[in-house]
Amino acid sequence: MKKFRIVAALLSTMMLLAACGNLDSTSSSSTTPTTSKKKVQTTGQTNSNNYQGVIKNGHYLTSAARGVTNDQDNNTMNLKSFESGLLNVSKKEFKPSKYIFQEGQYLSTSTVQKWVERKSNDNPTGLNPVDNGQKDANKRNPLYLQTIEEQDYMTQDGDNLSLSGMTIGIGLNSVDYYTKEKYGAQYSTNISDEQMTTQGRAIAAEVLKRVRATKGVGKDVPIVIALYKQASDDSLVGGTFFSYSVNDGNNISSWQNINQRNVVFPSAGGSSTSGTSNDESNFENFKTQIQNFFPNLSGVTAQAQYQDDNLAGMNVTITTQFYSQTEIISFTQYLAQVAPKYLPSGVPIDITVQSTDGVQSFLSRDSGQTKFSTHVFGSY
Incomplete structure (x- = not known):
């Protein structure tokens, strides 16, 4: 039985502190999935390399599902590298001078929790493979997917903010840690780069279809899918992004490599x-x-x-x-x-x-x- 944890929204705090200049007091209609029209503000920019953030009703608009992850990642550097790296990937497609950053609002906590679980009769939407019952490290089906994170990119037209781009980060395990019995000794299954890439791209293709079908996203919004290699628990550094794709339709068009270490x-x-x-x-x-x-x-x-x-x-x-x-x-x-x-x-x-x-x-x-x-x- 897997547990889940909601990791504190570290990036939200960092972005808010980094953008603590004068607030833009322009009133506009929110384009989050809710239909009610509520006033929003932006945090302003302290430098051109950082995004403005969204403040709604006087409060920073936090993520609907930030930090949902399988409860096996004991390397805290993974979260930091994942958060900062995902922003850097987004900047390749969504320039801070043109877009306003909004914490993910379309994928709920419950949705993401189900996606990162194993697929089963009770959870048909799980994106990790079914448990084949094997305990041997080389025979069992490992957990490939560790976490999913959404970032929304808005543009302003007069008094309106509209969703104009989205980035989805997919964290993948290089090592899957498991126990053969409850509270028993920890074992591990190593996942090769080839396996990780193959599984990651298959997961990304399914995630893209699901996100595209989510209410409020629309069929024309560019969606960036980025794949991240989690570092092992004993690593002194966090993981790195190794590939991303920019997509205008329902299917993955092509992949671009990221050479990072x-x-x-x-x-x-x-x-x-x-x-x-x-x-x-x-x-x-x-x-x-x-x-x-x-x-x-x-x-x-x-x-x-x-x-x-x-x-x-x-x-x-x-x-x-x-x-x-x-x-x-x-x-x-x-x-x-x-x-x-x-x-x-x-x-x-x-x-x-x-x-x-x-x-x-x-x-x-x-x-x-x-x-x-x-x-x-x-x-x-």
Whole structure:
């Protein structure tokens, strides 16, 4: 018996905070599945790379089914990579300068829950294969589908917002974890990339037909279907999107590959992944520099993402043993000075300074910037 959980709408909060500029007070008619006309606002934009969001009746319009997933994903990085990666796929087709982002409103929680379950007599809409009763890792039918997420893209015409695009993210397991008996030992079935791709495309074709038939979506709305490879539970990074399709009809037209990978610095065993040696060397120099000046550091790691074998961004995490506010302030100021000298230029970089008590400071730089903006928490 599988359980389900509704993961907190992390992306909703992030988008709302990122767009906390002046609100657009234009009144318009909502085009969500409800027929009642209610006033909506948009969050406005703080930069051209982020979407405006939708505020309805003074509240951010949250997703109808965000985060519904099979209860077997113990790698929290998967959710973060899935959320941010799906936005990046959407931006390929729906530009933030033209479209307004709306959390998914057409697929309900109950609908998505049934879809991610196994197909059975009690659940004919399940998109995972039937349970064949086998317990052997190589004989059983694994769960291929882990999660489904909807994003809506609206355009504004006068006082009206209308659905003009939709993205559906499909998360697929690279490893399916299971038990042979309730509360028993955990076993796993490895799923090859070939299996995952074949199953993912078959699931996507069925999802497209179902979404197209959903009330309010319409037959002419472009629907992007994106396939995501979940990282295993023991991975230090999240998964990546590997393929997407843009569709104007009821059938999948074609697939476009996404060449993306996530890497951890320092690498395990000191062996760099192909094409990352220079970036890791620069990171190691940065790490050595800050550890020489501030010995009370418990760890310095980075997660880097590569797109088409080029570095696309980096998240650095520094764990400290600082207790003094003046130490945190001084360290943050020092980071702002040395990070531009050692870390790669031309890509967005976030640096989080934290202790066992929580986040102490944060530094950030966009791809077009040279200096880091900083914030020390608890400093007034």
